[in-house]
Amino acid sequence: MTSTSDALLIDLYELTMAQAYLSQGMTEEAVFEFFVRKLPPRRNFFMAAGLDQVLSYLEGFHFSDEDIDYLNQAGGFTPAFLTALKTLRFTGDVHAMREGDIFFPHEPILRVTAPLPQAQLVETRVMNLLNFQTMVASKACRSVLAAEGRPLIDFGLRRAQGAEAGLLAARAAYVAGFTGTSNVLAGARFAIPLYGTMAHSFVQAHHDEVQAFTHIATANPHHVVLLIDTYDTEAAAEKVVILAGRLRQQGIIIHGVRLDSGDLADHARKVRKILDRGGLTETRILASGNLDEDRVHALVHGQVPIDSFAVGTAMTTSADAPFLDCAYKLQEYAGRPCRKRSEGKATWPGRKQVYRHVGADRRLIGDVITIEGDHQHGRPLLVHVMETGQRLAPSPSLEELRGRAMASIAELPEPLRQLNLADPYEVRIAPALVELAQKVDRQT
Amino acid sequence: MTSTSDALLIDLYELTMAQAYLSQGMTEEAVFEFFVRKLPPRRNFFMAAGLDQVLSYLEGFHFSDEDIDYLNQAGGFTPAFLTALKTLRFTGDVHAMREGDIFFPHEPILRVTAPLPQAQLVETRVMNLLNFQTMVASKACRSVLAAEGRPLIDFGLRRAQGAEAGLLAARAAYVAGFTGTSNVLAGARFAIPLYGTMAHSFVQAHHDEVQAFTHIATANPHHVVLLIDTYDTEAAAEKVVILAGRLRQQGIIIHGVRLDSGDLADHARKVRKILDRGGLTETRILASGNLDEDRVHALVHGQVPIDSFAVGTAMTTSADAPFLDCAYKLQEYAGRPCRKRSEGKATWPGRKQVYRHVGADRRLIGDVITIEGDHQHGRPLLVHVMETGQRLAPSPSLEELRGRAMASIAELPEPLRQLNLADPYEVRIAPALVELAQKVDRQT
Numbered sequence: 001m002t003s004t005s006d007a008l009l010i011d012l013y014e015l016t017m018a019q020a021y022l023s024q025g026m027t028e029e030a031v032f033e034f035f036v037r038k039l040p041p042r043r044n045f046f047m048a049a050g051l052d053q054v055l056s057y058l059e060g061f062h063f064s065d066e067d068i069d070y071l072n073q074a075g076g077f078t079p080a081f082l083t084a085l086k087t088l089r090f091t092g093d094v095h096a097m098r099e100g101d102i103f104f105p106h107e108p109i110l111r112v113t114a115p116l117p118q119a120q121l122v123e124t125r126v127m128n129l130l131n132f133q134t135m136v137a138s139k140a141c142r143s144v145l146a147a148e149g150r151p152l153i154d155f156g157l158r159r160a161q162g163a164e165a166g167l168l169a170a171r172a173a174y175v176a177g178f179t180g181t182s183n184v185l186a187g188a189r190f191a192i193p194l195y196g197t198m199a200h201s202f203v204q205a206h207h208d209e210v211q212a213f214t215h216i217a218t219a220n221p222h223h224v225v226l227l228i229d230t231y232d233t234e235a236a237a238e239k240v241v242i243l244a245g246r247l248r249q250q251g252i253i254i255h256g257v258r259l260d261s262g263d264l265a266d267h268a269r270k271v272r273k274i275l276d277r278g279g280l281t282e283t284r285i286l287a288s289g290n291l292d293e294d295r296v297h298a299l300v301h302g303q304v305p306i307d308s309f310a311v312g313t314a315m316t317t318s319a320d321a322p323f324l325d326c327a328y329k330l331q332e333y334a335g336r337p338c339r340k341r342s343e344g345k346a347t348w349p350g351r352k353q354v355y356r357h358v359g360a361d362r363r364l365i366g367d368v369i370t371i372e373g374d375h376q377h378g379r380p381l382l383v384h385v386m387e388t389g390q391r392l393a394p395s396p397s398l399e400e401l402r403g404r405a406m407a408s409i410a411e412l413p414e415p416l417r418q419l420n421l422a423d424p425y426e427v428r429i430a431p432a433l434v435e436l437a438q439k440v441d442r443q444t
Numbered sequence: 445m446t447s448t449s450d451a452l453l454i455d456l457y458e459l460t461m462a463q464a465y466l467s468q469g470m471t472e473e474a475v476f477e478f479f480v481r482k483l484p485p486r487r488n489f490f491m492a493a494g495l496d497q498v499l500s501y502l503e504g505f506h507f508s509d510e511d512i513d514y515l516n517q518a519g520g521f522t523p524a525f526l527t528a529l530k531t532l533r534f535t536g537d538v539h540a541m542r543e544g545d546i547f548f549p550h551e552p553i554l555r556v557t558a559p560l561p562q563a564q565l566v567e568t569r570v571m572n573l574l575n576f577q578t579m580v581a582s583k584a585c586r587s588v589l590a591a592e593g594r595p596l597i598d599f600g601l602r603r604a605q606g607a608e609a610g611l612l613a614a615r616a617a618y619v620a621g622f623t624g625t626s627n628v629l630a631g632a633r634f635a636i637p638l639y640g641t642m643a644h645s646f647v648q649a650h651h652d653e654v655q656a657f658t659h660i661a662t663a664n665p666h667h668v669v670l671l672i673d674t675y676d677t678e679a680a681a682e683k684v685v686i687l688a689g690r691l692r693q694q695g696i697i698i699h700g701v702r703l704d705s706g707d708l709a710d711h712a713r714k715v716r717k718i719l720d721r722g723g724l725t726e727t728r729i730l731a732s733g734n735l736d737e738d739r740v741h742a743l744v745h746g747q748v749p750i751d752s753f754a755v756g757t758a759m760t761t762s763a764d765a766p767f768l769d770c771a772y773k774l775q776e777y778a779g780r781p782c783r784k785r786s787e788g789k790a791t792w793p794g795r796k797q798v799y800r801h802v803g804a805d806r807r808l809i810g811d812v813i814t815i816e817g818d819h820q821h822g823r824p825l826l827v828h829v830m831e832t833g834q835r836l837a838p839s840p841s842l843e844e845l846r847g848r849a850m851a852s853i854a855e856l857p858e859p860l861r862q863l864n865l866a867d868p869y870e871v872r873i874a875p876a877l878v879e880l881a882q883k884v885d886r887q888t
Contacts, residue, residue, distance in 0.1 A: 010601075011601055012640030013642055016642065016663075017643060019663050019664060020664065023662075070631075076667070123602070123645075127602040128610060131602070132606050155455070157453065157568055158572050158772075159768070161609040161761065162609040163606075183455065184453075187456075188514045196456030196459075198460065201474075204784065205465070216461065220460045222519070223520070317766040317767050328602075329645065339648075341675055
């Protein structure tokens with residue numbers, strides 16, 4: 001999306017409320033926190049992602065003249081409000097968990113402290129950005145755990161929910177530990193390593209497979225991965241063996257073959273034998289085709305000779321849990337802590353911090369959520385990242401975030417690393433926070 | 445996304461294959477078709493959407509100088525190929541079902557006929573665009589059917605999978621029969637009617653609900669919908685009754701109240717009584733909060749006094765089926781029909797047309813898929829919409845597409861209108877197509 005339109009990526013009511021706040025002079029400091037209410041089925045943790053895009057959004061937040069013209073024409077907004085919007089910028093503070101951090105339900109991962117209208121106006125897009133990348137990183141981690149070190153490639157763009165989803169899913173998956181993506185735009189924007197093979201259409205456009213394989217290899221000799229399941233997988237593997245000798249004379253190496261359909265375990269075992277027998281022991285097998293973490297896990301644990309996996313739609317759309325039950329809630333206004341008490345949706349009031357305990361074995365033991373200033377043992381997870389609308393540090397590199405994610409995954413205790421539901425991780429509410437909630441309840 | 449980046453929204457292998465095609469002079473006419481392999485669980489039909497965005501993409505398809513620079517730097521591409529990319533435009537033809545048309549598995553909804561490299565290069569984004577809006581329109585139809593005429597509003601932006609998903613979901617839902625959206629950008633880009641209420645944070649930022657209600661109503665007097673579930677829903681409804689009298693003296697009408705949590709049926713009944721008893725018989729009740737078509741259906745069939753529904757996340761992400769099992773497959777190259785025979789993924793070869801039979805009761809009876817030129821009784825569904833890269837008609841208005849969608853829904857036979865799985869709709873493969881497939885099989 002172009003930057004001029006970003007400000008209109010907003011629910012109408014944010015503007016309606018901002019108009020009311022401004023008309024009443026309600027511009028004192030507000031504190032909103034973003035958190036997720038509960039884990040999806042079969043999930044044991046979340047991984048935070050998307051902060052960099054949130055901070056860029058906040059830094060660039062403004063309404064263009066075109067935006068104001070549209071709002072004027074849409075009706076319902078006063079000239080005073082539209083004039084105020086023209087010069088409105090985000091001047092608040094942000095505290096947040098870092099991208100790649102593991103977190104659990106009800107733990108705030110982002111806190112916005114800003115004049116009330118600003119903090120309200122950024123709600124929709126902040127949620128939209130954090131929900132999506134956090135959802136994808138949390139999903140992608142599971143494939144990373146299941147693959148046990150084997151490379152994973154994102155192939156999800158074609159069925160991603162739109163352009164930005166494809167782009168940011170590639171980023172979130174890379175942060176979580178994927179090795180690369182097929183998405184060229186993600187390569188261009190984020191310098192994520194690009195991978196690609198060939199499609200069935202390429203084989204079909206040729207009269208036979210050997211001709212197709214020869215053409216793709218000679219046109220792209222630097223990294224040859226041949227798709228061998230268009231007609232008969234094992235017959236194609238035999239053709240690869242014969243072709244490899246001919247290509248070697250031209251200095252071209254067949255790096256790998258791709259399997260995309262049928263019983264992947266059975267085909268991989270047969271193909272591995274054919275390749276090995278033909279002397280192609282270095283030729284790798286890449287598997288794709290509706291893979292998700294469960295299928296990757298089954299193939300890895302079945303000791304199937306697959307060297308790397310392309311995971312697409314299931315990861316990019318987080319197909320088993322395509323949204324997070326997330327919220328961005330007002331926790332304090334003008335120095336007064338607030339709490340939503342709607343049935344089933346109650347929240348903890350005030351500015352909060354999360355402390356994490358790690359055992360002698362360097363694995364997580366438990367977290368404590370408390371109010372800011374109530375210092376606890378352990379590692380505080382929310383860090384001051386933006387002050388008066390400016391980042392306090394440059395964007396970390398994706399490599400740095402990958403390192404953080406890898407360290408976070410290494411800290412997961414064994415039960416949380418499983419794909420199935422484990423006993424819940426301990427997240428305690430500190431007495432200071434319980435007291436604050438009771439105090440707020442007595443006052444409303 | 446800016447137009448300069450659209451061409452890089454592509455899987456790497458499209459470029460790799462295009463380089464091979466061009467180096468071999470394989471630029472003869474190719475025919476690709478987009479179709480969906482199967483219905484998601486509990487679904488009885490699809491609704492086509494997204495064609496307008498596909499045609500705009502094809503009309504504007506080009507690689508910018510920046511794109512070429514990136515590809516050059518990424519490596520693997522020859523100077524000859526990069527030079528060819530610079531002037532490459534889409535010069536092909538498109539046949540497609542219209543947006544708002546109902547369709548079924550294996551029926552092509554889009555056919556691209558173009559020189560092979562072009563038809564290949566547009567694959568990723570064409571799939572990305574058609575998959576998403578078709579998925580959302582197909583999902584949104586179900587809420588339209590369940591609501592039985594009550595207005596539906598899209599509230600999905602905050603948990604949409606990225607910016608474009610939020611924008612295009614608003615469009616697809618509007619085509620399918622939603623009344624409007626909260627997404628301001630969708631209002632600006634597509635002139636979709638905007639709706640909004642107020643958030644819990646607005647109530648919490650005030651000292652009490654009456655003050656909050658008064659402020660929002662006086663600041664935005666043209667369309668007042670009050671959120672009444674922040675603390676005690678029925679108590680808030682009583683406050684609304686008292687407030688309504690005061691506001692009426694200022695000429696302000698309370699149009700509605702919104703319920704967002706708890707037992708919506710129970711609250712709606714109690715609130716309706718309170719409002720009616722207070723003389724607010726014209727004040728409407730809007731329900732929101734994790735709604736989907738099943739909850740809408742239950743509320744409508746429970747004769748719960750809810751006048752309109754805001755449906756968000758479940759619709760925007762198509763939560764029960766967050767992608768379609770769609771494909772874009774080569775069906776013919778250089779006059780030779782092709783067929784993919786991969787296990788479980790076989791396709792029908794050749795250029796196809798779909799004919800639809802409608803009974804005397806104006807309800808669908810069955811479809812026939814056949815090869816182009818094999819004229820059948822019934823209504824042909826694929827229409828020539830683009831010739832040599834140019835649209836054959838201007839973009840239809842969204843109102844026109846809504847009309848088409850409404851007519852399509854009206855044609856659905858009763859069993860297909862249910863939310864649960866019906867007996868499959870009859871889609872026959874014509875003898876001419878079966879023969880062609882056999883012929884292709886004999887030749888490969």
